[in-house]
Amino acid sequence: MLQIINIVIAVLFVNDVVGAAATPALGKVFEIPIYRKPLEFVNEKSPDTSDNDIEKPKPPNPWKNDTVSLEKFMDAEYFGIIRVGRPAKEFRVVFATTWADTWLPSAHCGLLEMACMIHTRYDSSRSSTYQEDGTPAKFEQSGNDNLSGFVSRDHFHLAHITLENQSFVEVTHIPFIPYGYSKADGIVGLAFPNMRQVQVETFFSSMLKQGLIEKPVFTFYFNRDPTTERAGRLILGATERKYVNGSLTTVPVINKGYWSIRADRILLEDYSKTYAFCKDSCEAILDTTTNTITGPTAEIERLNALLGARAFVPSIFKMNRYMVNCRDSAKLPPINFVIAGVDFTIRSKYYIQHLTYESMEICLSPFVPDNQTQWLIGGAFLMQFYTEYNFNTGQVMIGHTKY
Structure with a gap:
């Protein structure tokens, strides 16, 4: 019975809270394909995010074939990779239509915060592009303990597209159930802006305002074909x-x-x-x-x-x-x-x-x-x-x- 309970707990990443995100503008198309294969992590310092690149001219934003591998966990979670800061650090995030806010576990979590400690944490002291905000933030969840932390800003890297000075919540308290059993580290919200629980620019709104995507549209395509590693695609700013x-x-x-x-x-x-x-x-x-x-x-x-x-x-x-x-x-x-x-x-x-x-x-x-x-x-x-x-x-x- 203990084995049965363990396997069911592992797939219960069912969020009781929902938020919101986004508004319109103009730019290019960014695609996130989804795969079933295990993730391969790179070092925090990589050639395209080296401190030596800070003074180089900013190249045009690429948009064709810019993809990020994602991992599927037990048919329960589909999450993708974002990179945050400089040098960029990788985080697994759920792109959530029932959230508007964006949050990541913080390096400021206490030692007893087990759900935080077992996930990748954002450390502002290690990012040269970090900007302090510090506004307290709390996500109210019906039926669950609440997440809480504070607002920070940093660069979010999606394949070759960089979202500059994006506001997000560094979460310092994360309830173990359900988040301790989630493979994803955090959330990127894609709901409507009025669902925000923290009043900062949402992820999708920032992409539009910075001209990184062309249309106020995103698309989900999933594929359960067991013969291929590709499990679907999220397209930001266009359709497929x-x-x-x-x-x-x-x-x-x-x-x-x-x-x-x-x-x-x-x-x-x-x-x-x-x-x-x-x-x-x-x-x-x-x-x-x-x-x-x-x-x-x-x-x-x-x-x-x-x-x-x-x-x-x-x-x-x-x-x-x-x-x-x-x-x-x-x-x-x-x-x-x-x-x-x-x-x-x-x-x-x-x-x-x-x-x-x-x-x-x-x-x-x-x-x-x-x-x-x-x-x-x-x-x-x-x-x-x-x-x-x-x-x-x-x-x-x-x-x-x-x-």
């Missing part, structure tokens, strides 16, 4: 519609804080019978921080019962995860999300989370109960659908992913 099979569906954002859209209904089709959820439409928040799909408790419990899923660990752990029989998982029924009158169907070979630990195999339902009325639609849905997010129009474009 060659990954779309068929047409795109335009869906208005109903709450410009989160990327919230209206789902008409959710259907489970089992043989000749159809079971309906979200019958009278519901708010659905697109969430790139996790693989799960969270919904109202009564509806999720009913849905899991129809899948034959049962609670995985004792309720005292408050994990709210359900397990299915791995041998039968491929036979589970598809789930159909009707959005803007269009069917978006997810299939069990993608929505079931398969985990292995030593000789043990565990299969988890992605459906997680919550006492909120909204649904949070994470990777179990997004892995099969290409999505574009437009700050100017307040719209999301959704299409079937071409594999």
Whole structure:
């Protein structure tokens, strides 16, 4: 049982808090491809970030084929590499549609801050481009201990694009659950600006204002193909519609804080019978921080019962995860999300989370109960659908992913 608990805890990077980010301007395109392969870290001093380069003229911003490898962890997290400061130090970050703020663990964490100590920490004393701010910052989280720290500024390097003097929070207190089990070090928020909990320029707004990207748009494309290391792509400032099979569906954002859209209904089709959820439409928040799909408790419990899923660990752990029989998982029924009158169907070979630990195999339902009325639609849905997010129009474009 201890092994089972360990493996489930490891995938529970499900954030209870959500923030916001971004505003419009003009520039170029920057792409972040996503890979499954392990990360290879370089020394903090590298040829393109040497102190000897400080006085050199700034070259034109490259934009074609500027990519950063990312790592996928147990179908639970997708994160990319940013480099911060001079000499640049690498951090693994989740690019989160349910946050607006950007934060990294700080070297000023206390020795008892275990979640901070086991991750890469930002040390301002080792960066020549650091600028002091010091404004206290706290991220309020419902149901969890809060993150807290202070604001700093430094250069953020994305492949060959440098975001200068970007404000972020150096976090000095990080609750161990859930962050102690996250492979990512921090968060880069991509939600709307009014969701900020710290009133500084957001990451996406800075890219626009500094002319690093062309359009107030970002795009996510994920790929679960096990035969390739490439697991998807985040495109900042443009779209990549060659990954779309068929047409795109335009869906208005109903709450410009989160990327919230209206789902008409959710259907489970089992043989000749159809079971309906979200019958009278519901708010659905697109969430790139996790693989799960969270919904109202009564509806999720009913849905899991129809899948034959049962609670995985004792309720005292408050994990709210359900397990299915791995041998039968491929036979589970598809789930159909009707959005803007269009069917978006997810299939069990993608929505079931398969985990292995030593000789043990565990299969988890992605459906997680919550006492909120909204649904949070994470990777179990997004892995099969290409999505574009437009700050100017307040719209999301959704299409079937071409594999």
